[in-house]
Amino acid sequence: MKRFPSIRKNRDFQTVYRTGKSCANRQLVMYVKRTEEPATRIGISVSKKVGNSVVRHHITRLVRESFRLHMDMLETGCDIVVVARATAKDSDYKTIERAFMHLCGLHNIVRESK
Numbered sequence: 001m002k003r004f005p006s007i008r009k010n011r012d013f014q015t016v017y018r019t020g021k022s023c024a025n026r027q028l029v030m031y032v033k034r035t036e037e038p039a040t041r042i043g044i045s046v047s048k049k050v051g052n053s054v055v056r057h058h059i060t061r062l063v064r065e066s067f068r069l070h071m072d073m074l075e076t077g078c079d080i081v082v083v084a085r086a087t088a089k090d091s092d093y094k095t096i097e098r099a100f101m102h103l104c105g106l107h108n109i110v111r112e113s114k
Contacts, residue, residue: 004064007043007079016043016081023106027088027096028063030103031081040076040109042067046084059084062093066100075109 007013020033044063046056063082067074082103088096104110 004068005039005041007041007081012041012079013043013045013081016079020079020081021107023103024085025099025102027085027091027099028103029083029085030100030107031083032107032109033079035077035079037077037079040071040074040078040080043079043081044084045081046088050084050086051089055089056084059088059091059096062091062096063100065093066097069097070101070104073110074104075111078109080109 007016016031016033020031022029022031024030042064044060046059048056050056050059063084067080067082082100088099091099101110
């Protein structure tokens with residue numbers, strides 16, 4: 001089983017926050033930084049303001065699944081950090097997926113389909 005391409009180190013999160021571009025909608029905030037790496041990595045941050053640990057982990061799983069299903073549509077060589085907003089706790093999978101893809105479109109990291 002392949003390892004999920006995620007950002008784990010605080011230093012990497014801080015680099016994306018400082019030097020990446022950000023866009024937001026009601027549910028999510030997305031920071032994107034272009035890198036020279038061959039893979040696209042994702043980091044997910046859900047604050048305690050959003051809810052208890054069950055709610056936070058649920059939102060994390062929804063965002064991770066959205067990324068996993070659309071990974072082949074996204075450009076390679078990006079570090080993506082997704083921050084969930086408090087309004088995301090009442091959202092279902094389709095809403096989170098739409099918000100995720102909307103932000104990917106704003107960042108122009110969706111590949112052209114041929």
